[in-house]
Amino acid sequence: MTDNLRKLARELLESGKASVVIGYGDATLPGRTTPVFITSAAEADRLVWNEHCLNNLAVYLSSRKFKTDGKIAIVAKPCDLRAIINLVQENQVKREDVIIIGMVCSGMKDNDSGKPLEKCNACMEHVPKNCDEIIGDPASAPKPADPNAEFISLEKLEAMSPDERWAFWSKEFSKCIRCYACRQVCPMCYCTQCIAQKTQPQWIPSSQTPKGNFSFGMFRALHSAGRCVSCGECERVCPVGIPLNLLTAKMRKEIREKYGYEAGCDPDAPAPMCNFKPDDKEDFIR
């Protein structure tokens, strides 16, 4: 797949169809990959594809906008691809400005433990959809997991009493150092000014106190409702190991149950949190 990817990247850059290919290259630490920005065909051999291509590169289309005159070609796992589709739906990127190179994905492995990622065990979509190019053989892809597999980790939390849940999250958020890595890697966190940084008035205390940490975690989870594509980057990058996916998974579950909606799966489906109809049953908006 790496050879095919490099070949495609060379073609896109040589023909001028794309001015940059955002993909994965080898990192300096053994066995890891790092995002790379390939702008000439001669550099295409820096691209790699393996089971450590963890980053969701869609973040470079939204909050960390890559500046270029031509089209951006971007390497995307099926889960990351959903983020790109969602960004198109939210008018953050024009679909015609991006060439999506979808990768048939058998799952990624944790950098430290070498074990398959939890999200990959629960993956329903190993073959990319809505992309411009496909690398890999769709026939070789693993079978989709049960649709509820991604919510198994929630069961323990949902079985807790409110007091137990409070104790659980108090302990987890006490570790938060407010580095905002979760926010910065999230393709959906593209606000130019985050409410966490507002000072006049200050909505969320910047101190690493329970009040500040809780408010930050809660508002981020709520903002992810109907938008989180379950790429799991927030939890992966958290340097102190807060299980942030439990929060976003709960939001995804609510959205699925109430609206039958999966963010970034269908470019034409109206996003539940961004649309309303005059005949909606709720009357607060009228």
Place this chain on the structure above:
Amino acid sequence: MKKVDKNKLGELMQAVLDAGKELIAPVRQGDHTAYARIKKPGDAALDILLTRMPLKEFFLPKTECLLKYTNLEGGGVEVSDPDPLNQERVVFGARPCDASSLPIMDKVFTWDYNDSLYLARRDKTTIVSIACESPAASCRCESVGISPSAKDGSDVLLTPIGDAYTVDAVTEKGEKLVALWGSKLSDASDADAAKAAAFKPALPGHQTDTASLRGKLKAKFETPAWAEQTMKCVGCGACAYLCPTCHCFDIVDEKSGCGGERRRNWDACAFSTFTLHGSGHNPRAEQQHRYRQRVMHKFDYYPEKFGPVACVGCGRCLSACPVGMDIFEIIEKVTADE
């Protein structure tokens, strides 16, 4: 020089607790690792090569109160200062890189102002470091002139010699602690001392000669290589907050009811708001400028003012960076001849 059996470290920690001192050691918190206060030696996880969090928060807490204020009925404000730390503490099982960060921080907190809260914590704390037997691929201490058995910043250094450690009291504070341990330690032979002196585990990761490269940084301030090398940086504060020497902070007043606290919180130069002016202008407009500041501060501005570089090569920023930034690779790339 003294020595202690490897399986007797628990007794040394218990002696610290029995003497009424607070004990801080590396611990596991689920999958997370950090230094933490412990109540029994069994809670220490001395097998951890390097905790995810550095020792820094015990000297410069993530958040600390600088003063409390209360608005009084009928006008006026009552202000009170926090009490400096007044409890003896021992950090047991620090790594030489983490210990080396403390003299670097000291220079900042005593330069134009003696920071009493910081200095009280330093004064009350004795650092016992354990030299590293199996450094990791991310370890970069030799890139900055430190070694897996460096003594700088430690009060006592334990160096592995087979089934035992030599116990080396580096400072006066360290001598007091060794005296407290008394007969729990035995005398090291000349052969033991020679073994300890020869202790030099190989670092598996690539080491960068920052001593010779850092002199080139100033001339490379405007090189386009900064933009190329920092393009992938997403602008979070993980590198700064996990760094044992990053010491930038923000001061905020946070209200609660009729009063509040003035707090000092960690801050990071990678944040876009770090240098954002009230006018809306930002002198470090792009991420490349912010990352360049990180490199320049550590390898140019700080050494120019204080001597050593402000990096101990612990490698936390390499292993925890969400996008795999490697500060040493970046130094090599931006200082390379065009």
